[in-house]
Amino acid sequence: MTTNSIEEASYRRTRRFVYAATLVAIVFVLALPLLL
């Protein structure tokens, strides 16, 4: 296993989590005018 592939495996879940959190935040920002 190369360092690169270890990094990929190590960061996979966190990256996906950040992506999901970003999408949720974007939806929230878009929905903000409606909520207000």
Added chain:
Amino acid sequence: MWVVYIFLFIIYLGYLGIALPAATAAGGVVYAIGLPIAYLRGLGRVLATRPRDLPAPPRWPQPPADGDPALLQYFYGPARADAEHAVRVAYRSCQELWEMGGDLISDSFEADDATWFTWPLGVGGAIGLAVGSLAGGLIVGVLAVIHLLVVAIFAILVRVLGTALRVVDTAMLRVKNVKMVCPHCYERVPYPAYDCPSATCDKRHRDVRPGKYGIVRRRCQCGTPMNTLLLLGSSKMPAFCPHRGCEHSLEHRPGEAPEIVLPFFGATGAGKTRLLYSMVTQLQAWTDKGQLKAEFGDSSTARELDVAGTLMRSGASTIGTSIELPRASVIRLSLKKGTRILQLYDAAGERFYDTDRTEELRYLNKARTFILVIDPLSVEAFWLQLPAGIQEELRPVRSAAPSPDLAYQQTHQQIEAMGVPLKKARLAIVFSRSDLIGTLDGDVTEWARTELGLGNLIRSTMQNFREVRYFRTAAIMESDGSVDSSIAELMRWVMAREGVQLPGGTP
């Protein structure tokens, strides 16, 4: 005929009136929506799907050259690099979108016979591209700011969590009164270094605590996960002294239990090693009876002290202690009320005669209880009082060392010079060879003052130490195989102040 031309011109104007705004609107919508979609797609490619054709990131954080061989925690560099990478990937997607629009616009002016029909679409598309790109760019900017904010919030949370965990771990060690000392170099160990637990990796991590390499866990460069705190079970990994130049193995799993540093000092041949052996044998006896559990803390101690019981039973003399700096004998003591790690330091008597050699015993300033061992036979005043017959009998075992005052004064000065608050320290003065000089009825202090003529030493110890207690011990085994009760009495006194209640009651 001209009527037909006018009619066609009017129709063409109508077409322009519809085609131009329609192309502008279509171009605007496509780019206002297309650019954010391209950005989100780029973000998804970088953060989620990671396709094989994903271009390499323009910049990737490198761990410090003198740092641990571990991967950086995601929010300590890689997250920022990923954000930059996502913008680059998204920009490339946007470029493709722009190139596609540019091609369509230029095609609209080169449609041979149909150019009169397509140029309004090209012009409208160009206007739409410009306006849509502006709007889309603004939306992309907002999306990028949201992403960066999410990363920043997590980065802050991760740092706060890491600091909180460190504080809790340190507080736990304080509450448990765990202060780690290396038995080899005598230095305080702020936190043990650990080897990667993988059988195929020998990388050493000097500081596994939460930080840039991981909060709850870190990952070795070989890919093996490691716990970051004693609180989280890091003590199960092979531990080492973190001090450069030492780096010895700490097999006794430091950090799990409070450590008790117990130095023996006294003149050559005073009986320090024999006392140590008898204490170990007593602990083994209590272990055999199931009253506590004492085990050697490391293989080196096991090698040295495994013979203690046999030697005590045989009654043979111990071999003179090497003049080299001692390595602590480590004993793990498990009791009903918790575990303690005993570090017993037995240095050669010669080390207590001159400043240079005593200075090297840097473990002295880690101790709060000291054991001074004195051979009463070595005290000239006492020796001269003995009948000639007894003198002849005891001459072979008599220590030829200088007066016990010298070793005491030398060590006392050194302990003080090392900054140990003696007013908080305790001293056990142990007169060895009680088995040879007979039992004593009465006060040991008075006996030492009158019979041994150690009034000055006694006065000095009482003035300097918070608590001093005198013992007469016989480091021998009784006929029934038990260690002389004086050893247990001494141990109970020593350990009681460390919060350990040994079998047999309070001294």
